[in-house]
Amino acid sequence: MNHQTSSSNQTRVLNLIRIHQTTTRTNLAQETGLTVPAISNIVRGLELLKLVKEDGRAESTGGKPAQLVSFDGTQYFVLGVDMGTTNLRFAVMNLKGQVVYKEIIPTPTTDRTLMNILDTRIHQIIADCASRGIIVVGIGIGAPGIVNRATGQLIYSPNMKYATSEIRTELMRSIDLPIEIHNITKCMALAEQNFDNDDGATDIFCISLGFGIGSALITHSELYEGANNGYTEMGHTLIKPNGPLCACGNHGCVEAVSSISAIIRDAKTAVDRGEETILKTQTPLTGKKVFDAAIAGDPVAIQVVSNALQYLGIAITNITNLLDPQRIVLLGGMTNSKDYLLEKIVPIVQENHFSVGDIPQIQVSKLGEDAGVIGAASLIMNHIFQSASVDPVDWQLTRPVMLAD
Amino acid sequence: MNHQTSSSNQTRVLNLIRIHQTTTRTNLAQETGLTVPAISNIVRGLELLKLVKEDGRAESTGGKPAQLVSFDGTQYFVLGVDMGTTNLRFAVMNLKGQVVYKEIIPTPTTDRTLMNILDTRIHQIIADCASRGIIVVGIGIGAPGIVNRATGQLIYSPNMKYATSEIRTELMRSIDLPIEIHNITKCMALAEQNFDNDDGATDIFCISLGFGIGSALITHSELYEGANNGYTEMGHTLIKPNGPLCACGNHGCVEAVSSISAIIRDAKTAVDRGEETILKTQTPLTGKKVFDAAIAGDPVAIQVVSNALQYLGIAITNITNLLDPQRIVLLGGMTNSKDYLLEKIVPIVQENHFSVGDIPQIQVSKLGEDAGVIGAASLIMNHIFQSASVDPVDWQLTRPVMLAD
DNA sequence: TCCACTTTGTAAAGTGAATTAATTAAGTGA
DNA sequence: TCACTTAATTAATTCACTTTACAAAGTGGA
Known part of the structure; x- marks a missing residue:
């Protein structure tokens, strides 16, 4: 043997x-x-x-x-950064995903301030932690949009217009630690695999439901990247022919129909039409307010949310029929209304799925709002787990499929 | 190192x-x-x-x-069996996929004759080959429907109603060779990876376009199986809400709209309505006849085929947007009309895809009608390739993720 | 309270697939 | 012809594993 x-x-x-x-x-x-x-x-x-x-x-x-x-995940620490469209989240955590430092600041609205803030906050946080004896061994960054992980470039990001494409390269100029950047939903999928995967599933489909809708897939226990720059976006599959205009330029994408942005848009339209709803009084409107109104029984809110979730349910059914993953995980702002969300979506999938037996598990991530930072940090942690080494020198070797020397 | x-x-x-x-x-x-x-x-x-x-x-x-x-793929031989709904195909080939013996017979229409024919033909073919010095080291079988490869059971197969679920177990009673069975489109994907993959793509999406529509996915250079019994069927994703009834019981599946069966159904409906078309004279109608009529300019045939391919094109666009594979390969009977098919589908994908750069390669398999038998045989060949051994004893070891002893 | 048995873990010798280093083999080009 | 380059084998060494033997720490029956 x-x-x-x-x-x-x-x-x-x-x-x-x-x-x-x-x-x-x-x-x-x-x-x-x-x-x-x-x-x-x-x-x-x-x-x-x-x-x-x-x-x-x-x-x-x-x-x-x-x-x-x-x-023993308590001896090494990683900084995760979640570049959200509204907030920048920073968290330092150990290899068990236990957060020891956390910071949330509003996302700046211009290119230069964004880079400056990222740079200064990262330096500050690392210094603060060092003074407490917490040594950060690497930095992972999650960004909305299409990211080429190998080059570190942000290829396409309509919802993050003030980011340069060279975030990683610019940060590397002043920071002498390993830095990785990837699509935020792909990061979240890594977080799910590492820290929300008690049954050791090997095939997991993740959907982030926020102002945009992102997706990521784990197959054979590894993140699926996709060709070239990895345009793997369930949010931009067509679900409603001739539907509303999407940020990507097409019509009827899942994101244009089922995202929080779409729900707010539809709610505003209803209010503007003068329909009778408590949403009239709730300015500025947020996704949470519309969901809460629907949960409270407001008919206009129910109509708006149900429409969005109906299409989302069909889109998820198509995922189960196409990929039959072991688990579908929902993440992002919309999962604040977890119970309502699952109550609406699961029956749609159960009614329309193809398979003879049960549908895959559909669940909301237990990681909550930390999924992004934990996932971003996982970009670095996975190097440790896959090389059994905390020395970045060893990390390079294992990445491009086992090339030695 | x-x-x-x-x-x-x-x-x-x-x-x-x-x-x-x-x-x-x-x-x-x-x-x-x-x-x-x-x-x-x-x-x-x-x-x-x-x-x-x-x-x-x-x-x-x-x-x-x-x-x-x-x-040197010329020293060992494998028998591949493609259990089609209309024909049973048998082929003995070497490890390069070069066919040295081939046989095609109509698929029997009852359970017992099907099993008897399979059993007797396999014995006969192995004996014939042996007499020519061709030693078959294993048998791979591809079947339409949902197959549990581990147990060898045919779980669900609406288009193969005369097959027992225990094909593999029954054959193993009288045949003393390794036998594997899997979904035919998954087999085809293995064939594509092994024998139609000059650029060494690691992520390939295969679509078989016949009376049914099947799909299979290679990720990280390995066949994606899906959870439990692997209900990974693009053909049963919803593409046309409230569309035609599908064999699976749902409405508007890709298979119900874009398969050869759907095209024949729609053509017949048009003929029955008395529309002016050369298809009136072509009984019994086949998919090829409708395609040929469309290519020849018959307006009714064009209408029927274009409708099917429009939905198929959108379904494929959704695959590219969701998975961004390196390559999408089309197989099955419909690819007989290769040029017409690609001329119709590629522009739809180019027009609707999300990614900024090029769309993935979309191509028709070069393996033609042998894709099924070559893929079925690949179930066995892959054991040899993955264990570097021609002794079946070694094959078991590598299958369940590197267990030794 | 022994004593036979089981399970866990280590120590020491042996194995085999890799390495490094030295050598041979077979070409090129001035 | 000679210096150089690239290819491949041989031989000695390294190192991660195995095998074997034995010690340590428990259980349970007489």
């Missing part, structure tokens, strides 16, 4: 420990197919890296009780 | 040689990150297995000319 060398087995063992949170050497040996002495060696290495720690003993199962081995 | 042990590196080297068709040891060393002596060892092993052969010398590049190493 041939097995694999440590560099590879070390990451396998690390990730098994991470998934189990706490386990035994014997169990790791069974799951990997390696022998117990080999596992002992590997675990010893991970302990030296402070990625794993001994954690008491298990109950005896008829013999010597096993020493428990558990993931 | 740590690399991996032979069992894993052997498959990497084998597949690199397969992709290059012919290459040099030095080049393999560069691509794998291994050293030349290590590659030499691995290649020697593959030569003993008769999966690789020496193949002359390269031109000198200023020093000793390199010995060329090439993939």
